[in-house]
Amino acid sequence: MDSIAIELRGIDKSFGPVHANKNINLKVRKGTIHGVIGENGAGKSTLMSILYGFYQADSGEIHVDGKQVTIRDPNAAIAAGIGMVHQHFMLVENFTVLENIMLGAEESQILNKGIAKARDELKRLEREYALEVNPDAVIEELPVGLQQRVEILKALYRRADILILDEPTGVLTPAEADHLFRVLEQLKSQGKTIILITHKLREIMAITDEVSVMRRGEMVATRTTAETSVEELAELMVGRRVLLRVEKGEAKPGDVKLSVNGLTVKDGRGVTMVDNVSFNLRAGEIVGIAGVAGNGQSELLEAISGIRRAVSGEVLLNGKPINVTGHVDPKDLRDRGLAHVPEDRHHVGLVLKFEECENAILGYHHDKRYLNGVFLNVDAIRKDAEQRIAEYDIRPPNARLKTANFSGGNQQKIVLAREMERSPDVLIIGQPTRGVDVGAIEFIHKRIIEMRDQGKAVLLVSVELDEIRALSDRILVMFAGRVVGERDPDATEGELGLLMAGVEGRKEAAE
Amino acid sequence: MSNPYAKLPGWVEYGLIPLVNLAVAFLVAGLVVLLVGENPLEAAYHLINGAFGRGEYIGFTLYYATTFIFTGLAVAVAFHAGLFNIGGEGQAYVGGIGVALACLWLDQTMPWFVVFPLAIIGSAFFGAAWAFLPGWLQAKRGSHIVITTIMFNFIASSLMVYLLTRVLKPLGSMSPQTRTFAEGGQLPKLDWLLSIFGLDIGTAPFNVSFLLALVAAFGVWLLIWRTKLGYEMRTMGHSPSAARYAGMSESRITVITMMISGALAGMMALNPIMGEQGRMQLDFVQGAGFVGIAVALMGRSHPAGIIPAAVLFGVLYQGGAEISFEMPSISRDMIVIIQGLVILFAGALENMFRPAIARLFATSSRRAAVVAQTKGA
Ligand SMILES: Nc1ncnc2c1ncn2[C@@H]1O[C@H](COP(=O)(O)OP(=O)(O)OP(=O)(O)O)[C@@H](O)[C@H]1O
Ligand SMILES: [Mg+2]
Numbered sequence: 001m002d003s004i005a006i007e008l009r010g011i012d013k014s015f016g017p018v019h020a021n022k023n024i025n026l027k028v029r030k031g032t033i034h035g036v037i038g039e040n041g042a043g044k045s046t047l048m049s050i051l052y053g054f055y056q057a058d059s060g061e062i063h064v065d066g067k068q069v070t071i072r073d074p075n076a077a078i079a080a081g082i083g084m085v086h087q088h089f090m091l092v093e094n095f096t097v098l099e100n101i102m103l104g105a106e107e108s109q110i111l112n113k114g115i116a117k118a119r120d121e122l123k124r125l126e127r128e129y130a131l132e133v134n135p136d137a138v139i140e141e142l143p144v145g146l147q148q149r150v151e152i153l154k155a156l157y158r159r160a161d162i163l164i165l166d167e168p169t170g171v172l173t174p175a176e177a178d179h180l181f182r183v184l185e186q187l188k189s190q191g192k193t194i195i196l197i198t199h200k201l202r203e204i205m206a207i208t209d210e211v212s213v214m215r216r217g218e219m220v221a222t223r224t225t226a227e228t229s230v231e232e233l234a235e236l237m238v239g240r241r242v243l244l245r246v247e248k249g250e251a252k253p254g255d256v257k258l259s260v261n262g263l264t265v266k267d268g269r270g271v272t273m274v275d276n277v278s279f280n281l282r283a284g285e286i287v288g289i290a291g292v293a294g295n296g297q298s299e300l301l302e303a304i305s306g307i308r309r310a311v312s313g314e315v316l317l318n319g320k321p322i323n324v325t326g327h328v329d330p331k332d333l334r335d336r337g338l339a340h341v342p343e344d345r346h347h348v349g350l351v352l353k354f355e356e357c358e359n360a361i362l363g364y365h366h367d368k369r370y371l372n373g374v375f376l377n378v379d380a381i382r383k384d385a386e387q388r389i390a391e392y393d394i395r396p397p398n399a400r401l402k403t404a405n406f407s408g409g410n411q412q413k414i415v416l417a418r419e420m421e422r423s424p425d426v427l428i429i430g431q432p433t434r435g436v437d438v439g440a441i442e443f444i445h446k447r448i449i450e451m452r453d454q455g456k457a458v459l460l461v462s463v464e465l466d467e468i469r470a471l472s473d474r475i476l477v478m479f480a481g482r483v484v485g486e487r488d489p490d491a492t493e494g495e496l497g498l499l500m501a502g503v504e505g506r507k508e509a510a511e
Numbered sequence: 512m513s514n515p516y517a518k519l520p521g522w523v524e525y526g527l528i529p530l531v532n533l534a535v536a537f538l539v540a541g542l543v544v545l546l547v548g549e550n551p552l553e554a555a556y557h558l559i560n561g562a563f564g565r566g567e568y569i570g571f572t573l574y575y576a577t578t579f580i581f582t583g584l585a586v587a588v589a590f591h592a593g594l595f596n597i598g599g600e601g602q603a604y605v606g607g608i609g610v611a612l613a614c615l616w617l618d619q620t621m622p623w624f625v626v627f628p629l630a631i632i633g634s635a636f637f638g639a640a641w642a643f644l645p646g647w648l649q650a651k652r653g654s655h656i657v658i659t660t661i662m663f664n665f666i667a668s669s670l671m672v673y674l675l676t677r678v679l680k681p682l683g684s685m686s687p688q689t690r691t692f693a694e695g696g697q698l699p700k701l702d703w704l705l706s707i708f709g710l711d712i713g714t715a716p717f718n719v720s721f722l723l724a725l726v727a728a729f730g731v732w733l734l735i736w737r738t739k740l741g742y743e744m745r746t747m748g749h750s751p752s753a754a755r756y757a758g759m760s761e762s763r764i765t766v767i768t769m770m771i772s773g774a775l776a777g778m779m780a781l782n783p784i785m786g787e788q789g790r791m792q793l794d795f796v797q798g799a800g801f802v803g804i805a806v807a808l809m810g811r812s813h814p815a816g817i818i819p820a821a822v823l824f825g826v827l828y829q830g831g832a833e834i835s836f837e838m839p840s841i842s843r844d845m846i847v848i849i850q851g852l853v854i855l856f857a858g859a860l861e862n863m864f865r866p867a868i869a870r871l872f873a874t875s876s877r878r879a880a881v882v883a884q885t886k887g888a
Contacts, residue, residue: 056870072870307755331758340756348756351749358742363757365742374738 004066005030005162005193006051006082011060013046015405018396020046022217024060028162028210033184033194035204035225038214039237039437040409041395044197045087047214048164052084053077064162083155084164087435089147091139097150098122098135101157118157125156129186145176152183162193169198170435173292173463181207199437201230213237238439246445249453251473254283256319257457258304258338258426263313263324265299273299275481276313281426286448286458288472288489290465292500296481297461298343301430304459305340306330307348318425334363339419343430343461349415352404356394357385359403360418392417393443408435412444420447427451428459433467445471465496519869525816529809529857531864533823536856540849549841554834561833562826566705568833570715574787576818576825577717580724581779582803583821584731585772587812591735592768593748598645598660599776600800601667605641606777608671609633610784611679611689611791618696623785626695630781631723638777639770641667646769650762656769664800675793688792698786718786720778727775728814734771744768776800805854808861820857827853 006028013021020043028034038044049055051062053071061068064080071077077084091100102118119135126132133142133149142150148168155163165184169177184194184207196208204211205225212222213236221236234242258281265274274296281287289297302308304315306328315322317336322328330340342348350359361370361381370381385399392413394406403411412432419427432448433441448471452458462468468475475487477499485499519528541551562572582599589596596602613630645659675687684690698719702712735741747754747764754761783795802824809823810816831846856863 305756306758329758330756334758342756344752347750348752351746351753353749354745361742362746362753365739365757371739374740375733376737376739376742378737 003030004028005064006195007063007066008047008051009061009063011047011050011057011062013043013050013055013057018405019217021050021057024214024219026212026219026222028193028195030065030193031188031191032209033188033196033207035208035211036195036197036214037199037201037204037211037233037237039216039439040435041216041407042214042237042437043217044214045166045407048084048166048195048197051077052082052164078158078160081159081161082164083158083160083162085148085151085155085166085168087166087168087170089144089151091147091150093140094138096136096138097133097142097153100139100150101135101154121157122153125153128190129156129183131183143176144171145173145179148172148176148180149183161191162195163187164195164197166197167199167435168196169200169203173294174465175292177203199435201233201438204233205230215239234438237437242438243442244438245470246442246449248449248471251285251452253285253473254455256280257283257317258459259314259316259319260304261314261316263300263303263315264311265296265303265308266311267299272311273481274303274310277478277481277483279476279483281457281459283425283457284452284455285473286452286460286471288468288475289459289461289478290468290475290496290500291463291478293463295478295500297463297478298430299481300478301340301343301428301459301461304428305338305342306333307342330363331366334422334424337425339422339424339427341415341419341427341429341432343434345411345415350403350411352402354403355400356389356403356406356414357382357399359414360385360388360399362418364418364422388417388421409437409440412436413440416444416447420451423454424456426457426459428461430461432460432462433464441467465493465500469493469496519872523868523872525811528861528865528868531868532856532861533853535864536849536853539856540852543845543848543852544841547840547845549838554838554841557834557837558826558830560830561837562830565713566710567713567715568829569710570700570705570712570717572822572825572829573721574715574717574782574825575828576822577721577724577782577786578779578799579802579806579821579824580728580818581782582776582799583806583810583817584727584803584814585776585779585800586803586807587810587814587817588731588735588744588775589768589772590807590812591741591748592744592764593751594646594649594765594768594772595657596642596645596660596769596772596776597657597804598642598663598773598800599779599803600796600798601660601664602638602641602773602776603779603796603800604664604667604671606634606638606773607780607784607791607795608674609635609637609777610780614692614696614785615679615689618692618694621695623695623698627698627719627781627785630785631778634777634780635774636777638780639774642769642773642776643766646766649769650765656765672793675791679791686792689790691790692785696785697789698781716787718782720782720786723778723781725818727778728818731775732814740764740767776803802850805850805857808854809857823853824850 004027008024008026011021011024024047036044046055050057053073053076062071069080071080092103098118101122102114122135131149131153133146139147139150168180172180187194198204208225210222211225211233213220213233215237230244234244261278263274263277264272267273277300291297299308303310303324310324312325315324317338322333346352370377382399389397389399394410394413432444436444448458460471469489472489475489475491476483477485477496479500479502484502487496544551544554561568563569582603585599586596610630610633613626613633617626641663645656645663648654648659649656679689680687681690700712701717701719701721705712735745743759743764746757746759747761751761779799784791806817806820806824809820827850831849834841835843835846
C-alpha cells in the first residue's frame with residue numbers, strides 16, 4: 001500500500017521570463033487521493049500538463065511505479081497509465097457518449113466490432129464505479145456533471161490507474177460535486193491513485209489523504225490531511241495569514257439605485273428562465289442572489305446589463321428606466337453608472353487573445369482619456385493598465401502579456417479592476433471568485449465591501465453559498481426562475497439549502 | 512493549458528515555420544514537374560531568373576506584388592473583424608469604374624498627379640459600394656457574407672461586360688474596353704527607384720501605385736492596431752459575445768469593415784488600369800482578388816507579413832510566366848498548380864509541421880538548459 005505511484009524529481013519549466021515550475025519534487029502514494037493547492041498562477045496546471053505530456057519540462061524526471069518514463073505527449077501519458085480530466089472538457093459536443101469514449105482508442109478499422117466491445121467495457125466500468133450515463137446520449141445535451149463523468153470514463157476506458165483532475169468542481173453544482181467525491185472514493189477503494197487540484201480547501205479537507213502546496217512555482221509543503229487545517233493550508237499557500245471570512249460592518253442602505261419590477265426573461269428556445277422577478281437594490285448594500293446554477297441567475301444579470309432582451313418587466317436605474325424589453329446599449333448603461341462583471345470571463349468579460357492593457361479598456365474604449373480623436377492613446381492605455389496592475393496586484397505585472405497567459409484568478413482581477421475602478425453607482429457581479437485562490441478571494445471580497453461602504457449598490461450572484469453569506473446584507477434565493485425567498489445573512493446553511501432546492505419556497509409562495 | 516504546444520519564439524513562428532512550409536510546397540511542386548518529365552532544377556532556375564534575373568523582370572514581379580498587396584490587405588482587414596470577404600475579385604473589378612471615370616473625364620486636361628487622387632477616391636468609392644451591399648445584407652438580414660460576396664463577384668462580372676460593351680466603349684471600336692487614356696490617365700513608372708539599385712526597368716509596368724500600396728499597408732496597420740474602430744473590429748473578430756458586452760454594434764462594424772475592405776480591393780484597379788494598360792479592359796483583375804486570400808493567410812493578416820507574401824506571389828506569377836515560356840511542356844496550368852501548392856502548404860496546412868518543429872525546439876532548448884546548468888555548476 002505504501003508504494004509510490006508517481007514521483008516527480010526536480011521538474012523545472014519556464015515560459016519565457018515566467019518561471020512556472022521551480023525544481024519541483026512530489027511523491028504521490030499509490031491508492032491515495034492527493035490534493036494539490038496553491039495560489040492562482042502558482043504553477044499547478046503547468047505541473048500537471050507536464051505530467052500529462054502537454055508541455056515538456058525543461059529539466060527533471062518523472063517516475064511512474066518506480067520506473068523513469070519520458071512523457072512526450074498525451075499518448076505516452078496514457079500508455080503509462082495516466083489519465084487527465086481537464087478543467088475545460090475535451091469532448092466532441094455532437095458525438096454520443098460512446099463515440100467520445102472510443103475516440104482515438106478504436107482498436108480496429110472496422111468500427112462495428114469495436115463499438116460492441118466498447119459498449120460491454122463501458123457497462124463493466126459503470127457497474128464497477130457507479131458511474132451511470134447513457135452511452136447513446138449526445139454530449140451537448142448532458143449537464144456538465146455528466147459530461148465530466150464521461151471524461152472520467154474516457155480515462156478509465158484507457159486503463160488509467162492514475163487520474164488527474166484539474167479543478168473539477170469549479171463548474172459543478174453542490175450535489176454534482178458530492179457525487180463526484182463519492183465516485184473518487186470508489187475509485188480509490190479500487191486501488192486507483194488520484195491527484196486533485198482545487199481552490200476549495202473544504203474539498204481538500206473532506207476527501208484527500210495528503211495535500212501538497214505550491215507557491216510561486218515552488219513546492220513549499222506536503223501535509224497529511226488529517227494533521228492540518230484550513231487555516232494552515234491557506235497560510236502555506238499565500239505565505240501570510242488569510243482571513244477566510246472578511247470583516248464587515250453594518251450596512252447603511254440609502255436610496256434605491258436599481259429597481260427591478262416583474263422582470264421575465266426567456267432563453268433562445270422560449271423557456272422562461274426568469275419569472276416575474278422583483279426587488280430593489282439600495283445604495284450602500286450588497287444583495288446576494290443565491291441558487292443552484294441554472295435557475296435563472298445568469299439570465300437575470302444579462303437582462304439587467306442589456307446583453308439579453310427581456311420579455312416583460314421594468315428596470316429602473318437611478319430612477320430612470322432601462323429599456324430592457326427593447327434595444328439597450330451597454331455603453332449607455334456604463335455612462336449612467338452601471339458596471340457589470342460578467343460570469344463568463346473567458347467569452348464575455350475578456351478577449352483572451354488581447355494584451356492585458358487592451359482588455360483593461362474593454363467597454364470603456366470610448367473614454368476620452370484613451371483616445372486622440374479616432375486613434376487610441378496607447379501610452380495612456382498602458383499607463384493606466386500598469387497602475388491598475390499594481391493596485392490590484394495582478395501577476396505577472398506585465399500589461400503587454402496576452403490575457404490567455406494569465407492564470408484564472410489574475411484574469412478575474414483584470415475584469416474587476418476595470419469595472420470597479422470607475423466607481424460606478426451600481427455594480428453587478430456574477431461569480432466573482434470562480435476558480436480564484438483564497439488569497440485573491442480575500443482581496444476581492446474586501447474590495448466588494450469597500451465599494452459598498454463607499455455607498456455603491458452591489459448585486460452579487462454566486463453559486464458559492466459561503467460567499468453569498470459572507471458578503472450579502474440581504475439574500476434572495478432563486479429557484480426555477482423565481483425569487484422564492486429573502487433571508488438575512490445569518491440564515492443557516494440548511495435553511496438556505498432547502499430554499500435553493502425549492503422545498504421551502506413552494507410553501508412560502510403558497511402562503 | 513488549452514494550447515498543447517508551447518509558445519515558440521518569434522523567429523520560429525514567423526520565420527522558420529513559413530519557410531519550412533514554403534520549402535515543402537516547392538519540393539512537392541518539383542515532384543510534379545518531374546512527373547511531366549521535366550527537370551525541376553531547370554524549372555526552379557527559370558522561376559528565380561524570371562522573377563529576378565533582370566531589372567525588367569524585377570519590375571514585373573513588383574508590379575504583380577502591388578496588385579496582391581491591395582487585395583491581400585482587403586482580405587486581412589475583414590479577417591480581423593471575423594469576416595471572410597471572398598468578394599475582392601468583384602470589388603476590384605467594380606473599383607475599376609472609379610478609375611476609368613476619373614481618367615476619361617480629366618486625362619486630356621490634367622496632369623497625372625491631379626487625376627491620380629481622384630482615381631484613388633473613385634476606385635475606393637466603387638469598391639466600397641460593392642462591398643457595402645453584402646455587409647449590409649449580413650448585418651440586417653443575416654445573409655452570410657461568404658455566399659453573398661461570391662454572388663456579387665458574378666454580378667460584378669456581368670455588370671462590367673455590360674458597361675464595357677455598351678457604355679464605356681468608344682463608338683466604332685470592336686474591343687470591349689475604354690479608349691486609351693491620354694498622358695494624364697497614365698501613372699509614371701518607378702524607373703528611378705530601380706535605377707538606384709543600378710537596374711533598368713525596361714518595359715515593366717512597375718509604377719507609383721506601388722508606393723500607394725505601401726502607404727495603404729501602413730494605413731491598415733494604423734487602423735487595426737491604433738484606432739478605436741480597429742480595436743472594435745478585433746474585439747468582434749475574436750469574441751462576438753465580448754463585443755456585445757462592451758456595447759459595440761455588430762451591424763455597424765460589419766458594414767464599415769466591409770466597406771474598408773472593399774475600398775482596398777477597389778484600389779487594386781489603379782495598378783493595371785492607370786499603371787499598365789492605360790485603359791480599362793474586360794477581366795483586368797485576373798484572379799487577383801482570390802490570390803489576395805492566400806496572401807492574407809500567408810501574411811497572417813498583418814501588413815508586415817502581407818507585403819512579403821505579396822512579393823512571393825509576384826515571383827510565382829512573373830517567374831511562372833517565364834517557366835512556361837522557356838519550357839513549353841510546362842503549361843500555364845502547371846504554374847497554377849504550383850501556386851495552389853504554395854497556398855495549400857502555407858495556408859491550409861499551415862500547422863502541419865508545427866508540432867514537429869515545436870518538439871524539436873523543446874528538446875533543443877532543454878538540452879541548452881541542461882548545458883547551461885552543468886556550466887553553472
Ligand atoms: N502557455 C503559457 N505561456 C506563458 N506563460 C504561461 C503559459 N501557461 C502558464 N503560464 C504562466 O505560468 C504560471 C503558472 O500558470 P498555471 O496555469 O500553471 O497556474 P495555476 O497554478 O494552474 O493557476 P490557477 O489556479 O489560476 O489555474 C502563470 O504565471 C502563468 O501566467
Ligand atoms: Mg490552473
